[in-house]
Amino acid sequence: MAQKQKVVLAYSGGLDTSAAIRWIAEKYQMDVIALTIDVGNERNLAQVRQKALKIGAVKAVVVDAKELFVSLFVFPALQANAIYQGQYPLATALSRPLIAKLLVDLAKEEGATAVAHGCTGKGNDQVRFDVGVAALAPELKILAPAREWGMSREQTIAYARERGIPIPVTVEKPFSTDENLWGRSIECGVLEDPWNEPPEEAFAWTKSAGDAPEVPAYVEIAFEKGIPVSLDGRELNGVTMLRSLNDLGGEHGVGRIDHVEDRLVGIKSREVYEAPAATILLKAHQALEGLTLSKLQLRFKERVASEYAELIYNGLWFTSLHQDLAAYVQSSQRHVSGVVRVKLLKGNCIVVGRQSPRSLYSYGLATYDKGDVFDHKAAEGFINIWGLPVRVQAKVQLLLQPEGPLGIAAPLEEKRKKAAGRKSRSSK
Numbered sequence: 001m002a003q004k005q006k007v008v009l010a011y012s013g014g015l016d017t018s019a020a021i022r023w024i025a026e027k028y029q030m031d032v033i034a035l036t037i038d039v040g041n042e043r044n045l046a047q048v049r050q051k052a053l054k055i056g057a058v059k060a061v062v063v064d065a066k067e068l069f070v071s072l073f074v075f076p077a078l079q080a081n082a083i084y085q086g087q088y089p090l091a092t093a094l095s096r097p098l099i100a101k102l103l104v105d106l107a108k109e110e111g112a113t114a115v116a117h118g119c120t121g122k123g124n125d126q127v128r129f130d131v132g133v134a135a136l137a138p139e140l141k142i143l144a145p146a147r148e149w150g151m152s153r154e155q156t157i158a159y160a161r162e163r164g165i166p167i168p169v170t171v172e173k174p175f176s177t178d179e180n181l182w183g184r185s186i187e188c189g190v191l192e193d194p195w196n197e198p199p200e201e202a203f204a205w206t207k208s209a210g211d212a213p214e215v216p217a218y219v220e221i222a223f224e225k226g227i228p229v230s231l232d233g234r235e236l237n238g239v240t241m242l243r244s245l246n247d248l249g250g251e252h253g254v255g256r257i258d259h260v261e262d263r264l265v266g267i268k269s270r271e272v273y274e275a276p277a278a279t280i281l282l283k284a285h286q287a288l289e290g291l292t293l294s295k296l297q298l299r300f301k302e303r304v305a306s307e308y309a310e311l312i313y314n315g316l317w318f319t320s321l322h323q324d325l326a327a328y329v330q331s332s333q334r335h336v337s338g339v340v341r342v343k344l345l346k347g348n349c350i351v352v353g354r355q356s357p358r359s360l361y362s363y364g365l366a367t368y369d370k371g372d373v374f375d376h377k378a379a380e381g382f383i384n385i386w387g388l389p390v391r392v393q394a395k396v397q398l399l400l401q402p403e404g405p406l407g408i409a410a411p412l413e414e415k416r417k418k419a420a421g422r423k424s425r426s427s428k
């Protein structure tokens, strides 16, 4: 008998990927190898592995990718301040290229001809996986059972029941979630009406602001070249740093995000996130950049941040544009070292102090007290030159406009003209 072809499936242990093990085996007559990747989503991984085997995977592999995830994906995104549409710190999006890479690696090791994932045809994740895999290993086929099988959620549950596939209790939960060290993504159910306030049971990592302690927590975060290295003077590796800040921030209700976002596939969707560590670190990092980067650097870097976020969100991790942007971001961080003090109180994360040996803040220049070294006299000459083009334009254009210097028939202008008219009439 000819050997069956092999496929490596990204296996989460949830309903869709569990059904997929059987569906692929039945539909494509392939041997399914389940790959479960640990990016900090707290689960019993030994149990997930056993489950894959029980359902019919010929092999089940668990990879601890937490450190890789933090050092190669999360921290570079933090250094860039990558936040999609000003709200979403990109937890799910950042994990996808890593999972694509590990799928490809295992497929090569096992001599598989295909990889598979459990994404549906409506989301961003299918794009991120497919584009990532195609970039890294164009020879591999990509199977997306949940995109192909055309089963509703109820039908998938029935399909699993018929085959004795254990249905995870999470199926009863009214939300679809994805989590890793950088945050937890929550969608579906009552959240699909953007008018509905997210119910408390949607959240798992954060207290509500109302239930958070009345007394604030303070934490001092030290950065070296834009990477957080210690909390309150305690040196921590990246994974422990994120866990600690997720716990502390969650306790104080920090990091809840409610976002109507624009998916790559053209759909507006309501997504709720919990990202305490991301919220705290992004704020702290930006505060330190405010101290150590020039105004011009900050302005340019903001544009880079928005491009970087789009690129991550849109599944373009494995591109030259990414390498180029990443090189700029790395270079920009060479003086971003120092300590930021943050206060966490009832859902708020407030930067209350920052210091750096490379600080561009000069007390002598800033102070209004004695010790002021700023040359006040020099301001006059500066203003004279700065305002020069403004004066020229006003004289030859703005002041001659019939509608007045504001360029619109502004109420103020009307009033002034009327008043002037009255005056000249009465003086006659």
Ligand code: ARG
Pocket: 090, 092, 093, 124, 125, 176, 177, 178, 185, 186, 187, 271
């Ligand atoms: N909307 C987010 C993104 O595209 C998160 C999607 C995560 N999936 C989930 N089941 N909540 O990155």
